[in-house]
Amino acid sequence: MRALLKMKSQLIGMFVLVLVTIGPVRVRSLNPSLNDDVLGLIVFKADILDPKGKLVSWNEDDDSPCNWVGIKCNPRSNRVSELNLDGFSLSGRMGRGLLQLQFLRKLSLARNNLTGSISSSIARVDNLRVLDLSDNSLSGAIPEEFFRQCGSLRVISLAKNKFSGKISDSLSSCSTLASVNLSSNQFSGSLPFGIWSLNGLRSLDLSDNSLVGELPEVIQGLNNLRAINLSKNRFSGMVPNGIGSCLLLRSIDLSENLFSGSLPDTLRKLSLCNYLNLCKNSFAGEVPDSIGEMKSLEILDLSANGFSGQLPSSIGNLQSLKALNLSANRFTGSLPGSMADCANLVALDLSRNSLTGDLPTWIFKSELQEVSISKNELGGSVSSHLSSSLGSSPGRLEILDLSHNAFSGGIASSLGVLSRLQFLNLSKNFLVGPIPATIGELKTLDVLDLSNNRLNGSIPLEIGGVVSLYELRLDKNFISGKIPASIENCSSLTTFIVSHNRLSGLIPAAIAQLTNLRNVDLSFNNLSGGLPRQLANLPHLLSFNISHNNLQGELPAGGFFNTISPFSVTGNPSLCGSVANKSCPTVLPKPIVLNPNSSSDSTSGSLPPNLRHKRIILSVSALIAIGAAAVIIIGVISITVLNLHVRSSTSRSAAALAFSAGDDFSHSPTTDANSGKLVMFSGDPDFSTGAHALLNKDCELGRGGFGAVYQTVIRDGHAVAIKKLTVSSLVKSQDDFEREVKKLGKVRHPNLVALEGYYWTPSLQLLIYEFISGGNLYKHLHEGVGGNFLSWNERFNIILGTAKSLAYLHQLNIIHYNIKSSNVLIDSTGEPKVGDFGLARLLPMLDRYVLSSKIQSALGYMAPEFSCRTVKITEKCDVYGFGVLVLEVVTGKRPVEYMEDDVVVLCDMVRGALEEGRVEECVDERLRGNFPAEEAIPVMKLALICTSQVPSNRPDMAEVVNILELIICPSEGQEELE
Numbered sequence: 002m003r004a005l006l007k008m009k010s011q012l013i014g015m016f017v018l019v020l021v022t023i024g025p026v027r028v029r030s031l032n033p034s035l036n037d038d039v040l041g042l043i044v045f046k047a048d049i050l051d052p053k054g055k056l057v058s059w060n061e062d063d064d065s066p067c068n069w070v071g072i073k074c075n076p077r078s079n080r081v082s083e084l085n086l087d088g089f090s091l092s093g094r095m096g097r098g099l100l101q102l103q104f105l106r107k108l109s110l111a112r113n114n115l116t117g118s119i120s121s122s123i124a125r126v127d128n129l130r131v132l133d134l135s136d137n138s139l140s141g142a143i144p145e146e147f148f149r150q151c152g153s154l155r156v157i158s159l160a161k162n163k164f165s166g167k168i169s170d171s172l173s174s175c176s177t178l179a180s181v182n183l184s185s186n187q188f189s190g191s192l193p194f195g196i197w198s199l200n201g202l203r204s205l206d207l208s209d210n211s212l213v214g215e216l217p218e219v220i221q222g223l224n225n226l227r228a229i230n231l232s233k234n235r236f237s238g239m240v241p242n243g244i245g246s247c248l249l250l251r252s253i254d255l256s257e258n259l260f261s262g263s264l265p266d267t268l269r270k271l272s273l274c275n276y277l278n279l280c281k282n283s284f285a286g287e288v289p290d291s292i293g294e295m296k297s298l299e300i301l302d303l304s305a306n307g308f309s310g311q312l313p314s315s316i317g318n319l320q321s322l323k324a325l326n327l328s329a330n331r332f333t334g335s336l337p338g339s340m341a342d343c344a345n346l347v348a349l350d351l352s353r354n355s356l357t358g359d360l361p362t363w364i365f366k367s368e369l370q371e372v373s374i375s376k377n378e379l380g381g382s383v384s385s386h387l388s389s390s391l392g393s394s395p396g397r398l399e400i401l402d403l404s405h406n407a408f409s410g411g412i413a414s415s416l417g418v419l420s421r422l423q424f425l426n427l428s429k430n431f432l433v434g435p436i437p438a439t440i441g442e443l444k445t446l447d448v449l450d451l452s453n454n455r456l457n458g459s460i461p462l463e464i465g466g467v468v469s470l471y472e473l474r475l476d477k478n479f480i481s482g483k484i485p486a487s488i489e490n491c492s493s494l495t496t497f498i499v500s501h502n503r504l505s506g507l508i509p510a511a512i513a514q515l516t517n518l519r520n521v522d523l524s525f526n527n528l529s530g531g532l533p534r535q536l537a538n539l540p541h542l543l544s545f546n547i548s549h550n551n552l553q554g555e556l557p558a559g560g561f562f563n564t565i566s567p568f569s570v571t572g573n574p575s576l577c578g579s580v581a582n583k584s585c586p587t588v589l590p591k592p593i594v595l596n597p598n599s600s601s602d603s604t605s606g607s608l609p610p611n612l613r614h615k616r617i618i619l620s621v622s623a624l625i626a627i628g629a630a631a632v633i634i635i636g637v638i639s640i641t642v643l644n645l646h647v648r649s650s651t652s653r654s655a656a657a658l659a660f661s662a663g664d665d666f667s668h669s670p671t672t673d674a675n676s677g678k679l680v681m682f683s684g685d686p687d688f689s690t691g692a693h694a695l696l697n698k699d700c701e702l703g704r705g706g707f708g709a710v711y712q713t714v715i716r717d718g719h720a721v722a723i724k725k726l727t728v729s730s731l732v733k734s735q736d737d738f739e740r741e742v743k744k745l746g747k748v749r750h751p752n753l754v755a756l757e758g759y760y761w762t763p764s765l766q767l768l769i770y771e772f773i774s775g776g777n778l779y780k781h782l783h784e785g786v787g788g789n790f791l792s793w794n795e796r797f798n799i800i801l802g803t804a805k806s807l808a809y810l811h812q813l814n815i816i817h818y819n820i821k822s823s824n825v826l827i828d829s830t831g832e833p834k835v836g837d838f839g840l841a842r843l844l845p846m847l848d849r850y851v852l853s854s855k856i857q858s859a860l861g862y863m864a865p866e867f868s869c870r871t872v873k874i875t876e877k878c879d880v881y882g883f884g885v886l887v888l889e890v891v892t893g894k895r896p897v898e899y900m901e902d903d904v905v906v907l908c909d910m911v912r913g914a915l916e917e918g919r920v921e922e923c924v925d926e927r928l929r930g931n932f933p934a935e936e937a938i939p940v941m942k943l944a945l946i947c948t949s950q951v952p953s954n955r956p957d958m959a960e961v962v963n964i965l966e967l968i969i970c971p972s973e974g975q976e977e978l979e
């Protein structure tokens with residue numbers, strides 16, 4: 002038995018092979034005893050994919066397929082008569098296996114993922130009655146010969162595939178067809194003429210293709226037709242009178258085509274028709290009065306055509322009518338009173354016509370649930386009709402759109418009776434008076450639009466009763482008073498628009514409870530007071546316009562408000578904060594221009610001794626606000642003076658010793674320099690030249706807030722950089738100094754300049770650093786080193802290295818305090834090395850004024866909290882400086898640039914560009930076309946987050962490193978592939 006089975010499988014294997022290569026006819030003679038049905042089905046199964054294993058019961062070793070899933074056999078012949086594999090998730094291409102099923106009557110493969118064309122015949126159509134291939138991904142044209150032998154085909158559906166080409170003429174030869182569904186494909190061209198004489202046809206659906214052509218005048222051949230759907234094609238011409246002879250028609254859908262002309266009068270004969278959809282065509286003329294004879298009509302859609310004239314009063318005869326859509330035509334005149342007789346009408350859309358007259362009262366009394374009459378010319382008082390027609394019966398209306406008409410008068414308090422109302426739009430009318438308190442009874446209302454009227458009074462407290470409210474628009478009225486705190490009860494509110502009114506008072510903090518809010522517009526009112534801080538907690542805000550009010554104080558910080566557009570806050574003279582472009586009195590503005598080199602000033606005598614440094618504070622916004630050229634000139638001068646000072650001191654060629662001239666410490670005693678203590682952490686104090694001789698002006702590398710830096714060589718050619726601290730009065734006792742410096746000496750990181758030793762006397766302190774040859778980042782970026790400029794990869798590497806060094810320092814609880822491009826040195830391999838870290842530890846106390854004046858000498862890098870007494874300075878000030886540095890590296894611009902009559906603050910400029918969607922333009926011009934936007938843009942966004950005003954909103958440096966590594970990773974992968 003086993004051997005026999007094995008032989009059989011081998012035979013089938015051979016059969017499959019032969020079938021695929023030669024074709025079915027020759028094969029059958031190979032083994033006439035084998036059941037053709039089993040073979041055919043197994044071959045079919047072998048050709049397709051069955052990811053869900055729906056066909057596991059199809060076993061090639063069975064003698065009969067009649068018990069297999071999806072198979073029905075004729076009980077007498079035991080041959081397969083039906084194959085029904087709907088929704089089996091089968092995919093792949095159909096082979097020719099099904100050709101073997103000689104007795105197949107019904108083939109249904111709907112709702113699968115089958116692909117390929119049906120050009121090679123898939124099955125014997127000659128015996129088929131039902132062919133359903135709908136809802137697959139089949140494509141290509143239907144071969145002309147496909148329907149040649151469709152002698153008994155009654156139902157064919159190829160709907161929802163990707164078939165294309167013309168509909169084959171051979172279809173007309175299938176005279177037994179009752180149902181044809183070729184919808185939702187890409188068929189094109191005109192229809193085979195023979196299709197109009199298939200007189201058994203009951204249903205024809207050709208919708209959603211690209212078919213063209215006109216309907217023939219004579220279609221009486223289709224006298225069994227019940228439903229015709231030609232929608233969404235490009236059929237044109239008139240609807241023929243002949244349509245009236247298809248007396249059994251129940252459903253006609255010609256919507257979304259190019260049909261034109263007027264409606265044939267013969268439509269009157271279609272008294273069984275309950276669905277007539279002609280929307281979105283080019284029909285014109287009047288709607289014939291005879292339409293009233295289509296007594297079965299339930300749905301009539303003539304919208305978006307060019308119909309004109311009065312609405313036929315015979316509409317009142319359409320007693321079954323449930324939905325009437327005549328919108329977007331050119332109807333004129335008033336609504337016929339007879340329409341009140343359409344007792345079953347549920348939905349009425351007459352919007353976008355030129356209808357005139359009063360609002361008919363039957364609208365409120367009938368069964369109507371949805372009424373739209375917007376964009377017409379109806380007038381009169383809505384109120385009086387509402388009150389007179391409703392009495393106390395609760396209307397059924399759920400949707401009422403009377404917007405964009407000429408209605409006048411007030412809004413009656415009887416409105417509250419419409420207790421099922423979900424949508425009420427009365428906007429763009431001439432309504433006056435207050436919003437009635439009864440509005441609070443509309444518990445199911447979710448959209449209320451009363452905008453563009455002349456309403457006055459205040460927003461009723463009862464608005465809080467409209468608990469489902471989702472969208473509230475009251476803009477462009479004369480509403481006064483306060484925004485009621487009861488709005489808090491409308492917890493679903495997402496859109497709250499009350500702009501262009503006369504609202505006054507405070508913005509209630511209750512608004513911050515409405516956590517679904519997305520769009521808020523309070524602009525052009527008289528609102529005053531401060532903004533509730535809690536607003537920053539609204540998680541979904543997309544817009545919050547408070548412009549043109551009298552709001553004051555600081556904008557909430559955090560959340561949406563970190564990125565709010567300046568346009569949303571303008572026109573509030575007392576509002577402050579960086580977005581409002583106006584400094585807040587409690588928080589000094591950033592950035593602050595400081596003069597680190599200024600000497601003590603007798604006028605600051607009242608300050609504690611360690612604060613006796615003249616601070617010049619010029620805020621950028623103040624510069625702009627004052628706008629006086631003089632002030633700007635002073636600003637420019639102060640910067641220029643700073644630069645000159647540095648340059649002159651480096652270029653002076655006097656061979657004088659460090660302490661002899663032009664130095665801040667020219668008064669310092671120099672004698673004890675020789676009796677000092679030198680410590681090299683490497684344990685090699687071969688510092689034979691002596692401190693004095695080292696500090697030759699010619700060797701000066703530069704100056705910072707803490708002092709000048711000189712280059713020299715010790716021992717056998719070992720180059721070091723020596724920093725002479727100029728803050729001696731601030732330095733702690735020798736013990737403290739040594740302890741702190743030793744700690745700093747232990748800090749080693751590839752991206753930090755190593756501290757190698759120190760020298761101490763009571764009046765002179767030197768720090769000895771490793772010498773980095775490549776110059777500092779500032780020079781690389783703004784002055785160019787050797788005519789080269791940094792490539793994108795070099796810049797990214799510098800950003801990442803700097804971030805790593807700061808993350809490392811923070812891990813050791815060391816705050817840098819002084820991050821800026823001139824403190825980032827570049828070594829010969831292009832690696833960044835951050836210097837000058839942790840020097841604040843040498844100060845007797847971490848005083849923010851000392852920090853800001855002595856250390857944060859660099860314009861634009863200083864975190865805003867330095868100027869605010871109440872905010873604790875944390876390592877987040879480094880994150881701020883780092884953010885500014887990143888922007889500087891990416892844009893190649895200084896943190897603050899003084900233009901001819903403008904001061905540009907880099908962060909603000911990039912933030913503005915980001916909001917306007919052109920942040921890419923900020924990238925350094927020298928990199929144009931040579932940088933990956935997918936890296937540069939996220940890097941800039943990250944930098945903007947780092948420069949958040951609120952320290953807690955800035956990420957940790959460790960997080961920054963992680964993010965940077967994520968940003969670089971994808972392209973690293975690509976490089977490896979190349």
Ligand SMILES: *[C@@H]1O[C@H](CO)[C@@H](O)[C@H](O)[C@H]1NC(C)=O
Nearest residue numbers: 088089090091092112113114
């Ligand atoms: C068709 O395939 C897609 C993915 O390839 C799958 O999501 C979908 O469910 C499949 N449809 C059917 C009817 O199996």
Ligand SMILES: *[C@@H]1O[C@H](CO)[C@@H](O)[C@H](O)[C@H]1NC(C)=O
Nearest residue numbers: 375404405426428429448450
């Ligand atoms: C109310 O109607 C006006 C005018 O027809 C329209 O512009 C506005 O979008 C509608 N409001 C809502 C909320 O749909």
Ligand SMILES: *[C@@H]1O[C@H](CO)[C@@H](O)[C@H](O)[C@H]1NC(C)=O
Nearest residue numbers: 462463464465466467487490
């Ligand atoms: C708002 O809700 C509270 C608590 O559910 C309720 O007491 C108050 O009456 C409501 N306000 C309005 C105006 O409906």
